[in-house]
Amino acid sequence: xxxxxxxGPGLVKPSETLSLTCAVSGYSIRSGYYWGWIRRPPGxxxxxxxxxxxxxKTYFNPSLKSRVTTSVDTSKNQFSLRLSSVTAADTxxxxxxxxxxxxxxxxxxxxxxxVTVSS
Amino acid sequence: QSVLxxxxxxxxxxxxxxxxxxxxxxxxxxxxxVSWYQQLPGTAPKLLIYENNKRPSGIPDRFSGSxxxxxxxxxxxxxxxxxxxxxxxxxxxxxxxxxxxxxxxxLTVL
Numbered sequence: 213x214x215x216x217x218x219x220g221p222g223l224v225k226p227s228e229t230l231s232l233t234c235a236v237s238g239y240s241i242r243s244g245y246y247w248g249w250i251r252r253p254p255g256x257x258x259x260x261x262x263x264x265x266x267x268x269k270t271y272f273n274p275s276l277k278s279r280v281t282t283s284v285d286t287s288k289n290q291f292s293l294r295l296s297s298v299t300a301a302d303t304x305x306x307x308x309x310x311x312x313x314x315x316x317x318x319x320x321x322x323x324x325x326x327v328t329v330s331s
Numbered sequence: 332q333s334v335l336x337x338x339x340x341x342x343x344x345x346x347x348x349x350x351x352x353x354x355x356x357x358x359x360x361x362x363x364x365v366s367w368y369q370q371l372p373g374t375a376p377k378l379l380i381y382e383n384n385k386r387p388s389g390i391p392d393r394f395s396g397s398x399x400x401x402x403x404x405x406x407x408x409x410x411x412x413x414x415x416x417x418x419x420x421x422x423x424x425x426x427x428x429x430x431x432x433x434x435x436x437x438l439t440v441l
Contacts, residue, residue, distance in 0.1 A: 248430075250376075257333070257435035258368075258376065258419050273429050307375055311430075315423040317366035317381035324375050 214238040216308050216322035224302075224329050230295040234308030234322060235288075241266050242286045246311035248318065249282070249293045251304040259304075263311045264291055271314065298329045334359060335420055335433035342439040347410050351436045353403045353420030359431060363423045365403040367396055370417045370435075379418075380405060410440050 220232035234247070241247060248263035262272045264282045272280050281294040295302060305326045309318040336354040343349040353365065367380040378387050380396035383403065395406040403420055420433040 250432075252370075257417075258370075258421075258432040260421075260430040260432055263430070271428055271430075274427055312381075315363055317364070317378055317421070318368075318376075319378050319381070319387065321375040321377070 214310060214320045216310065216320055218306060218308050218322045218325040220325060220327070222326060222328060224298055224327060225331050226299055226329055227297055230293075230298050230302060230327055230329070232293045232306055232308075232325065232327070233290055234292070235290045236310075237289070239310070240286075241284060241289050241291065246314060247284065247291045248309050248311045250307045250309060250318070252307070252324075253301070253304040261293065261295075261306075263314070300329050303327065303329045333434040334424055334427070334431040335422065337418075337420060337433035337436045339434070340437045340439065342441055343410055344441050345410050345412060348406065348408045349410060349438065350407075351405045351418050351420075351438070353405070353433045355401050355403075355422065357401060358426035359401075359422045359424040360398065360403055361401045362425065365396065365398050366421045367394075367403075367405045368419045368421065369414075370419065372416070376419065407438070412440050414438060415440050 215237045224230045246263040249261040279296045284291040305324040307324045308322045310320040364382045368376040370376045383398040384396045393408045417435045424431045
């Protein structure tokens with residue numbers, strides 16, 4: 213069974229960089245699919261952030277693209293998100309998920325990690 | 332402001348049926364598959380419908396999806412109190428080259 217688990221700091225200071233990792237088990241990233249990040253700010257809806265393939269093809273939310281970096285480590289079967297110059301507006305629960313193809317659905321999700329931006 | 336438009340809330344009594352609409356454009360729903368997700372309080376989103384009208388294994392047939400032109404609809408029959416959740420539509424937008432979610436619809440089972 214495919215499982216995803218987010219990890220990283222729960223508190224980040226304004227203007228710093230948020231860094232999260234998603235560990236995948238039950239499926240080898242090297243085998244295919246895309247791997248994505250989605251967030252949900254408190255009191256708001258879901259916002260798609262980015263996806264990356266095992267061979268490092270990437271797509272980004274245009275509104276976040278200038279601040280987002282994503283990478284994949286097939287040796288550790290994990291992928292990562294970095295969001296720079298964070299503000300309070302980046303406070304959210306961040307989810308990682310498996311994207312079945314670029315244009316298709318997200319079938320497996322991690323439980324999510326709450327990241328608060330505050331000094 | 333979401334690219335996909337959903338009603339903020341819907342409500343119905345237990346046992347009744349409800350529909351949730353998702354309106355988009357030719358650059359997204361008009362030529363791409365639509366998916367639907369259920370997010371129960373305090374949990375991660377769960378895939379309910381994919382490729383417009385297909386249900387993953389384990390999703391009861393009380394949940395259904397359809398698409399017509401630039402709009403999609405999620406239907407839920409035989410409402411249960413356990414269906415109270417936020418529901419989101421999602422698709423790919425070819426103009427943005429990005430996936431997009433609807434703003435979400437909160438379902439209340441009265």
